[in-house]
Amino acid sequence: MNLRELSERLKLSQTTVSRALNGYPEVNEATRKRVADAAAFYHYRPNVLAQTLATGRSMSIGHIIPFSKQNEMVNIVFADFIAGAGEVYSRHGYNMTLSVVRDEDELSAYRGIAEKGVVDGIIVHSPTRNDPRIDFLSDLDIPFLVHGRASEVTTPYSWMDVNNTRAIETGTRHLLDLDHRRIGFINGQERMDFAQRRREGYLAALKSHSILPDPQIMRSGEMSEPFGHASTLEMLDSPEPPTAFVSSSIVPALGIRRALEERSLRMGKDVSILCFDDDISYLPNGLDAPVFTAMRSSVRDAGRRCAEMLLEQISTDAPDIKTELWDAELIIGQSTGPCP
Structure with missing residues (x-):
């Protein structure tokens, strides 16, 4: 047709x-x-060639991943985001250009694709607190949107993010309401903005109950199952082991569960687990009922919305700066219970 x-x-x-x-x-x-x-x-x-000739656009969106973050390309969270964005691109006749470059070449790669006109817009992934890419892209005068935020950047820019601070604060407060006072925290790499915000949420919840944070039961690193497993075993061996854990992702939460099983501890009975759940298509949090109590926000939906927001920028001659902040939903699962 x-x-x-x-x-x-x-x-x-x-x-x-x-x-x-x-x-x-x-x-x-x-x-x-x-x-x-x-x-x-x-x-x-749509006939992409006809659209390109008629509009002068490349009908392509750029995603650039540096080598140090290329594990993102096999990360199921990133994959779900790309799948959601890809649905929108396809519907609007757009292609996706995904490039992996050396870290030192990342900024020049952005300049190259902007100057050559090979993409009409760019989505920026995994921003740090003071991310240099945002000022750089603003100077290039190419439409771009950040998935996440860079807290210390003062240049106005378009972004879409989840309220990470509120999400983890809400989740940690849930555990505190169950009378847990020794709550371990397994976070992502804290050079990333989202992980810093999640840490702030965890600390805010503890402060609300006059609990001093204990660095002995706090970890940050690559959000993998082995990292969750190893971190949990270390904390369980501490003089005052946690009675509950907050995990920055469902992926390390699986490692937490494995560690508890190895120590013959019952999840939700002896030790509770709360995690952030990106509602990943290929890693569902249970089928009929949630396995993990979680703060849920679909990363696939985020991919769709980021793509929509960027295409709106591209289609407007003088686009406004637009931002969206989503709240995560507390889902009660089998992994939490009163402090024993």
Whole structure:
């Protein structure tokens, strides 16, 4: 089916259908949804070459990953984000350009793809507190959006993030309400902005109950199952082991559970676990009922929304800076219970 045929079925002009599919802001949301639903139903795919010639755009979005972070490409959280973004790109006739570069070449790679016009926009991943990429991209005058935030950057920029501080504070308070007072914390790498914010949430919850943080039961590192496992065993061997754990991801939470099983400790009875759950497609938190008590926010939905926000920027001649902050939802599972 071509654009003319789709327009005729919808009884809309080809211009309106094209603008709806490409995210133009003057198309109202009801019409945009009607067109998108019809395009999906009739398996309509835009003619990318025709769009490129007509608009002068490359019809591609850039994602650049430095070598030191290339493990992100096999990380199931990153994969789910890319899958969500890819759904939106495909619907709007866009391709995705994914590049892995040496760390020292990352900024020059951004400059290269911007100057060559090989992408129409860029999504920035895993921002640090004072991320140099944001000022650099602002100077390049290319549409970009940050998945996350860089707390110490003062240049205005568009971003979409989860309220990481509130999420972990809420989760930790849940454990405190269950009378846990020795709560271990297994976090991501704290050079990353999201991990710093999650640490702040954990500390804020402890402070609200006049509990001093104990560095002996706090860890930060790569959010992997082995890291969660090793960190848990170390804390369980401490003079005052935790009765509960807060994990920055469901992935290390699996390692926590394995460590408890090795020590013949019952999850949710002897030791409680609360985690942040990105609602990962290929790692569901239970089927009929949640396994882990968790702060849930879908990273696939985040990928979709980041892509939508960036395409809206690209389709607007003078785009405004737009930001979105999502709250995570507390999901009660089998992994928490009163302090024994």
